Amino acid sequence: MTLEILTSDTLSPLRHGFFTRRGGASSGVYQGLNCGGGSGDQTEIVAINRARVAQAMEVPPGALLGVHQVHSAEVVCVSSPDSHTGARADAMVTDQPGIALSVLTADCMPVLLADPEAGVIGAVHAGWRGALDGVLEATLAAMEGLGAERAEISAVIGPCISQRAYEVGPEFLERFLAEDPGYNWFFINGEGDRYLFDLPGFGLHRLREAGVGHAEWTRHCTYAQADQFYSYRRSVHAGEADYGRLISAIRL
Template sequence: MHPPIEKSPAITEAPAVRHGFFGRRGGVSEGEFASLNASRSVGDDAANVVDNVHRAVMALKGGPIEVALAKQVHGTHVHVVDNGFRVGDRLEADAMVTTRSGIALGILTADCAPILLADPEAGIIGAAHAGWKGAVGGILANTVAAMEQLGASRANIIAAIGPAISAPNYEIGEEMADEIRAQFPDAADFIITEGWPRPHFDVPGLVLSQAKSLGIGTVESVGSCTYAHPDLYFSHRYATHNNTRAGRQIALIARG
C-alpha cells in the first residue's frame, strides 16, 4: 500500500515525468513523527526515515531509484545534479535541477513551499524549497534560469507549488514586515495587514505570482495549508505552538 500522494494534473499528463507531493501519512515513524517523516535531522529513527523515503519513491511507480537531497539553508543557490553527483553528498542548496533519468530530486518541507518543475520537451526537471527568505530572494527565478542553462524553455516549463503554510496562519511581526518592505519591495504586496493585529505573509501567493511573472508556461497549486491540516501534513509552526516536534514531508520529481 503506497502512501497518499498529491499531484499536479499538468505534470501528471507530461510524458516521462513522475512526481508527487507527500504529506505525513503512510509511513512507519511513530509518535511526534507519525508517520511518513522524511528527515533524519529532527530526531526520528534513521531506519524509519530510510523506509519512509523508499515508500515515497515506490509510490511514483517507476521502481526503486535513488533520491538526491540537498542541505536546505533557506538560501537561493541551485545545484545541478549531473553525472558527477553522488547521492550521499548533501551540498548546501535550496533547489536542484537535472537532465538525468533514474534519480529523483527531493525537497523536504514543514511549512515552506515545495516547488516541482518540469520541461517535458527538453527532458529537464527541477525542485525548489521556498521559505520566506528563499521566496523573496528569488529561488524560483534562479531555478528557472538554471533549467534554461541546461536547455529548458520557460514557456514549456510546468511548475507545481505544493502544500505550504497559508497567509492566515503565518503571522510575521512588524520587524520582519519592515525588512521585507525595505529589502524586497516586490514582495511587499504579499504582506497582509488587514484583519489581524499583526502582519501576515503569503509565501505561496508570492511564489505563484513570481511564477506567472517569469513567464512559466503552466503554473498550478497543489494541496492545502500545512498548519491548518496537522492530520495531513507536518507543520513546524503548528508543532511549535503545541510544544512538540515536526517531521518533514517530501516532494519528489523524476524523469522516466
C-alpha cells in the same frame, strides 16, 4: 498503509508527487511518513519511509536525491546520483532520467518544475527567505542551462502554510517592502501590530514575473490540515519538541 500522494495534471505524465504524512512507519510526533533525516526520528525508520517513497517514484533508494537545505538561493545541477553529495543548497535540476529530485518541507513551499519537451526538471525548497533571495528564478535559469525553455516550464507549488496561518511581525513586512513596495500586496492586517503573509501567493508572483509558462498552487495548508501534513509552526504552537518533514519529488 498506502502512501497518499498529491499530483498535478500540469506535471503529467512525468512521475511526481507531493507526499502527505500518511502511510509511513514513524510514530509519536513524527507519526506517518517522516522523511527528514535531520529530525530526531529514528534513522532506520526514516530510511524505511524514504524507501517507500523511492518505490513509489520507481527508483532505487539511492536515486532519491536531496540536498542539505539552508534557506538559500543555491541550485545544484545533478548529473548522476552522487554528483550532489554534501551540497548545501535549496534547489536541484537535472536532465538525467532515473533520478528523482526531492525536497523536504514543513510549512515552506515545495516547488516541482518541468519542461517535459526538453526533458528537464527541477525541485525547490522555498521559504520566505529563499523566495525573496531568488531561489525560484535561479532554478529557472539553471533549467535553461540544461536546454529548457522558460515559457515551456510548468511549476507547481505543493502543500505549504497558507496566509491565514502565517502571522509575522512589522520587521518582516519592512524587509519585503525594502525590496519592493509592491510586496505590500501579500500582507493583510492581523491582530495588533501583526500581519498575515501570503507565502504561496508570493511564490506564484515570483514565478509568473520570471516568465514561466504555467504556475499553480495545490491549495493545501500544512498548518490547518494536521492529519495530512507536518507543520513546523503548528508544532511550536503545540509545544512539541520536534516535527516531521514532508517530501516532494519528481523524475523524468
